[in-house]
Amino acid sequence: MKRYRQHSIEFGNLSDVPFWKTAGPIDLVYISYGLLVVLLVFVSYVLGMTGFLPFDPQEINLELLMAPPNTEGHLLGTDFMGRDILARLIIGIQAYFLPGLLAIALALALGTCFGVLAGYWGGGLDTASTYVSNLLNSFPRLVLILLMVAAFKPDIYLVMTVVGITNAPTVASLIKSKIQFLKQKNFIEAATALGLKNAVIIIKHILWHNCRSVLIIQATLGMAEVILIETSLSYLGFGVQEPTPSWGNMVQSGANYFMQGKFWPSTAPAMAILLTIMGFHLLGDSLNNILERKRDQ
Amino acid sequence: MKLASIKPITVLISRELAIAALLLLGISFLVFMVLFLSPGDPFSSLLKDQTASSAIGTAARSEIGGPAPWYYQYLAWLGNIMRGNFGTSIRTGLPVLREVIRTGINTLYLTLGSLLITLLIAVPIAVFSARRGFTATNWVLTMFTYVVSALPVFWLGYIVIYISMHRFGLFPLAFGSGAQTWSWVYFMLPVFVLGLSNGTMSEVVRHLREELSRVFSEEYICTARAKGASIWKHSFKEGFLIPITEIVATKIPFILGGAVVVEQVFNWPGMGRMAWQAAQDRDFPLILGITLMAALFVRLGSLIERAVHIIVNPRFAKE
Amino acid sequence: MIGVPVLKIENLRTYFYSSSKQAFSRAVDGVNLALEKGETLGIVGESGSGKSVTALSVMGLVTAEPGVITGNIGLKTDGVQKNLLQDIEDYVKITNENGRTVEVSKDNPGWQRHIDRVLRGVRGKEISMIFQNPKLSMNPFSSVGKQIKEAIMLNTSINNAQEARERTLYWLEQVKIDSPRLRYDNNPYGLSGGMCQRAMIAMALSSEPSVLIADEPTTGLDATIQSKIVSLLEELKSSVGVTTLLISHDIDVIKTLSDRVSVMYGGRVLESGPSKEILSAAHNDKHPYTAALLASIPTARQIKAKSYLQAIKGDVLDTINLPSGCLFYARCHQVTEQIKMQCKHQEPELREISSNHNVRCWRFFNA
Numbered sequence: 001m002k003r004y005r006q007h008s009i010e011f012g013n014l015s016d017v018p019f020w021k022t023a024g025p026i027d028l029v030y031i032s033y034g035l036l037v038v039l040l041v042f043v044s045y046v047l048g049m050t051g052f053l054p055f056d057p058q059e060i061n062l063e064l065l066m067a068p069p070n071t072e073g074h075l076l077g078t079d080f081m082g083r084d085i086l087a088r089l090i091i092g093i094q095a096y097f098l099p100g101l102l103a104i105a106l107a108l109a110l111g112t113c114f115g116v117l118a119g120y121w122g123g124g125l126d127t128a129s130t131y132v133s134n135l136l137n138s139f140p141r142l143v144l145i146l147l148m149v150a151a152f153k154p155d156i157y158l159v160m161t162v163v164g165i166t167n168a169p170t171v172a173s174l175i176k177s178k179i180q181f182l183k184q185k186n187f188i189e190a191a192t193a194l195g196l197k198n199a200v201i202i203i204k205h206i207l208w209h210n211c212r213s214v215l216i217i218q219a220t221l222g223m224a225e226v227i228l229i230e231t232s233l234s235y236l237g238f239g240v241q242e243p244t245p246s247w248g249n250m251v252q253s254g255a256n257y258f259m260q261g262k263f264w265p266s267t268a269p270a271m272a273i274l275l276t277i278m279g280f281h282l283l284g285d286s287l288n289n290i291l292e293r294k295r296d297q
Numbered sequence: 298m299k300l301a302s303i304k305p306i307t308v309l310i311s312r313e314l315a316i317a318a319l320l321l322l323g324i325s326f327l328v329f330m331v332l333f334l335s336p337g338d339p340f341s342s343l344l345k346d347q348t349a350s351s352a353i354g355t356a357a358r359s360e361i362g363g364p365a366p367w368y369y370q371y372l373a374w375l376g377n378i379m380r381g382n383f384g385t386s387i388r389t390g391l392p393v394l395r396e397v398i399r400t401g402i403n404t405l406y407l408t409l410g411s412l413l414i415t416l417l418i419a420v421p422i423a424v425f426s427a428r429r430g431f432t433a434t435n436w437v438l439t440m441f442t443y444v445v446s447a448l449p450v451f452w453l454g455y456i457v458i459y460i461s462m463h464r465f466g467l468f469p470l471a472f473g474s475g476a477q478t479w480s481w482v483y484f485m486l487p488v489f490v491l492g493l494s495n496g497t498m499s500e501v502v503r504h505l506r507e508e509l510s511r512v513f514s515e516e517y518i519c520t521a522r523a524k525g526a527s528i529w530k531h532s533f534k535e536g537f538l539i540p541i542t543e544i545v546a547t548k549i550p551f552i553l554g555g556a557v558v559v560e561q562v563f564n565w566p567g568m569g570r571m572a573w574q575a576a577q578d579r580d581f582p583l584i585l586g587i588t589l590m591a592a593l594f595v596r597l598g599s600l601i602e603r604a605v606h607i608i609v610n611p612r613f614a615k616e
Numbered sequence: 617m618i619g620v621p622v623l624k625i626e627n628l629r630t631y632f633y634s635s636s637k638q639a640f641s642r643a644v645d646g647v648n649l650a651l652e653k654g655e656t657l658g659i660v661g662e663s664g665s666g667k668s669v670t671a672l673s674v675m676g677l678v679t680a681e682p683g684v685i686t687g688n689i690g691l692k693t694d695g696v697q698k699n700l701l702q703d704i705e706d707y708v709k710i711t712n713e714n715g716r717t718v719e720v721s722k723d724n725p726g727w728q729r730h731i732d733r734v735l736r737g738v739r740g741k742e743i744s745m746i747f748q749n750p751k752l753s754m755n756p757f758s759s760v761g762k763q764i765k766e767a768i769m770l771n772t773s774i775n776n777a778q779e780a781r782e783r784t785l786y787w788l789e790q791v792k793i794d795s796p797r798l799r800y801d802n803n804p805y806g807l808s809g810g811m812c813q814r815a816m817i818a819m820a821l822s823s824e825p826s827v828l829i830a831d832e833p834t835t836g837l838d839a840t841i842q843s844k845i846v847s848l849l850e851e852l853k854s855s856v857g858v859t860t861l862l863i864s865h866d867i868d869v870i871k872t873l874s875d876r877v878s879v880m881y882g883g884r885v886l887e888s889g890p891s892k893e894i895l896s897a898a899h900n901d902k903h904p905y906t907a908a909l910l911a912s913i914p915t916a917r918q919i920k921a922k923s924y925l926q927a928i929k930g931d932v933l934d935t936i937n938l939p940s941g942c943l944f945y946a947r948c949h950q951v952t953e954q955i956k957m958q959c960k961h962q963e964p965e966l967r968e969i970s971s972n973h974n975v976r977c978w979r980f981f982n983a
Binding site for chain 2: 675677725736737739740741744745747749752753754755756757758766767770771816819820823
């Protein structure tokens with residue numbers, strides 16, 4: 001996940017002026033593109049679940065192997081077993097959907113806990129959580145996943161648990177610096193002086209009012225990372241296994257035919273990956289620009 | 298160096314070294330626990346192999362009469378690692394340490410080379426957009442970094458191989474074999490591919506641009522301009538040196554991860570490819586050694602970053 | 617006081633865009649100033665009156681924010697004679713109608729680089745500058761001595777490192793930094809604010825400039841340090857005698873150091889003339905704004921009498937939506953029924969009321 005420098009943000013930033021009125025037009029374009037991607041992901045998931053697809057993604061058609069795009073109703077062509085690529089693309093999103101949500105939920109939950117512990121109470125807890133963050137950041141994620149795969153078994157949920165846990169430090173450090181910033185402004189002291197309980201301060205005033213945009217942004221960027229990791233793993237043969245389609249293993253299996261000049265079986269999923277990851281990145285970065293940075297007029 | 302500032306810098310750097318050592322200890326423990334908890338108890342078999350000649354392991358084993366408790370195993374294993382004994386690979390029977398170092402050097406070439414490529418592309422873009430603000434050229438360049446960061450790296454690898462085969466008649470060769478005239482081009486391809494699409498480009502540009510434009514608007518840069526001095530010279534430490542080491546240090550794990558894939562695509566005999574092989578074979582001693590070595594790379598990177606920070610930033614050194 | 621001005625600012629306009637580029641704020645709007653050799657010209661005004669922007673415009677340092685600049689800034693020294701805004705019309709054009717700006721009709725962002733080119737060899741060499749906030753204005757990553765040495769080597773004929781070092785030590789001594797040899801290696805964070813400002817002054821003077829611009833040299837310092845810096849500047853004025861453009865909101869500083877003074881408000885000069893005349897409470901013929909500024913300074917008599925300070929009523933002018941008449945009309949005490957309509961609807965010219973004393977007010981030349 002991305003790291004951002006802590007930008008100053010005032011409490012008054014949750015004013016009545018909606019963010020799209022103060023944002024630059026280019027950021028709005030990026031955000032609408034990102035939201036479109038999110039929407040498409042959801043729609044594809046629903047389509048896949050309800051089976052409302054142009055073709056059966058598993059139906060093997062030996063008469064139409066490697067058909068180029070737009071033949072006999074196959075909009076994106078067929079793959080080496082004559083299966084419809086579009087249908088497989090749509091159903092391929094299922095490989096990311098639930099595991100990805102798990103990874104994100106884990107990263108946000110763990111990160112928030114550690115961040116609050118380190119930022120709100122500080123001291124030894126802060127030192128300890130810094131140590132754990134550094135520890136987790138020491139491993140190249142893919143190498144750690146390979147280790148887990150070797151030790152246990154190639155399972156997407158296991159992999160996503162690892163991704164979730166290793167992403168937690170980034171979230172934690174963002175939450176921590178946010179809380180430290182609030183502390184600097186004597187905001188927390190004031191709340192305590194008003195007689196608010198710690199739980200109320202943390203959940204309502206810190207997390208809900210001041211950290212929710214951080215969490216949304218990190219969730220967005222986390223999804224991009226999930227897709228990237230699954231793609232790499234599928235390429236290495238430890239991801240989602242054939243015949244279940246995922247964008248990663250579709251690129252991988254199609255890539256063998258790339259050398260013969262048949263580009264579409266790998267290009268279609270590669271483009272899907274590219275556009276989706278870009279959408280999530282642009283969404284996250286633009287939201288960060290708008291929500292996390294107070295522009296002084 | 299002034300006499301007054303030497304002491305705190307050495308103190309701070311040795312403190313960083315101590316932290317790094319502590320982290321490496323934690324890393325070894327974490328890795329140990331992963332394997333210890335895995336089904337089939339691969340660890341005791343690994344230890345048996347590893348400590349055949351070691352008195353500790355056998356003594357512990359015979360005393361208890363069963364598999365030794367975890368801390369015995371951990372300490373025995375750690376002791377071996379300290380002495381440079383990482384065991385032998387299950388598949389090839391070769392000593393792990395030597396194998397890891399041999400392939401690690403290849404990976405180091407790949408990652409450092411690709412890092413150079415990333416920076417060669419990212420730094421000019423960042424400088425350009427920090428100086429010129431938002432323009433059309435700038436937008437195109439920024440979009441380019443987003444696109445390459447989102448491309449699946451192996452797909453780009455395939456395209457590059459395809460082009461080099463069909464357009465230039467270059468064929469993937471076994472690494473280092475044959476002194477073909479163009480073999481160095483083939484050597485450059487993986488470096489180039491990893492440098493372009495290790496997934497960090499957009500972030501490197503973003504970080505550098507933000508830091509640079511922040512530094513450019515600092516008051517001391519205004520002073521430098523007012524006295525006719527070069528703003529590049531004055532912004533170098535805060536605007537280039539610190540952010541670049543910072544971002545490189547945080548991105549080393551990502552680049553190493555990307556190396557696993559790129560080595561696979563290009564048949565590069567590096568650590569990542571070996572890790573893939575080891576994971577395939579469940580070759581525990583080997584994957585363990587690789588994980589530890591990779592973590593060592595990462596820690597080394599951030600150690601350098603901390604050192605640069607301390608040496609460059611006098612305020613930091615004073616604290 | 618007759619002679620060719622060293623620095624002559626004519627009709628300088630510096631506008632900043634609002635973030636949406638829909639409106640612009642007129643930070644400096646048609647300022648004319650002339651700085652003669654050896655004199656110190658003070659510019660005084662509230663914050664937001666455009667005095668700092670005037671200084672930055674002369675140095676070509678307003679590039680940090682999106683904006684435009686037009687006018688003429690003539691520099692005539694022993695070595696150099698040029699218009700610091702030469703050919704700016706190729707990049708920026710502002711359309712005027714009855715002295716009021718209608719629109720920015722041309723805005724080519726290349727003007728900033730153009731000015732950088734024009735000012736090469738002028739910045740530092742001919743004009744050098746002292747900034748406010750000395751601690752932030754010195755490079756925190758380099759030692760004070762090195763920074764001064766750099767200025768010397770860039771801007772004077774000295775290009776031998778050893779000689780430059782000696783020269784640096786000389787200037788550090790001139791600005792009364794004790795044990796300059798020790799301070800030479802200190803980084804700015806190791807010095808106090810006052811010490812830093814002395815080093816800044818040393819750096820500005822060490823280039824041996826023809827014109828020194830001091831932008832709020834005492835702001836951000838403790839009161840005791842302020843008075844020390846003022847007396848240092850006073851001493852340097854007599855010993856070094858550099859032509860100075862002094863900008864401050866502190867009337868006492870201006871009174872002590874400057875020979876002539878210009879009072880700025882809303883990006884315009886409202887009054888200019890000898891500082892003794894303008895800034896003395898006894899002298900009656902002055903712009904209502906200047907009078908109000910002077911009345912807002914506590915005097916010993918007022919403090920004894922425990923009378924309240926007089927703040928100027930109203931807020932600083934909104935430079936985006938300028939009023940059509942006199943800029944100070946909304947806050948003016950001295951509007952009489954007789955000239956009220958004139959004040960409200962027509963802006964007065966800057967006209968001479970006594971020798972070298974110009975005022976922009978209808979009170980003095982009621983037509």
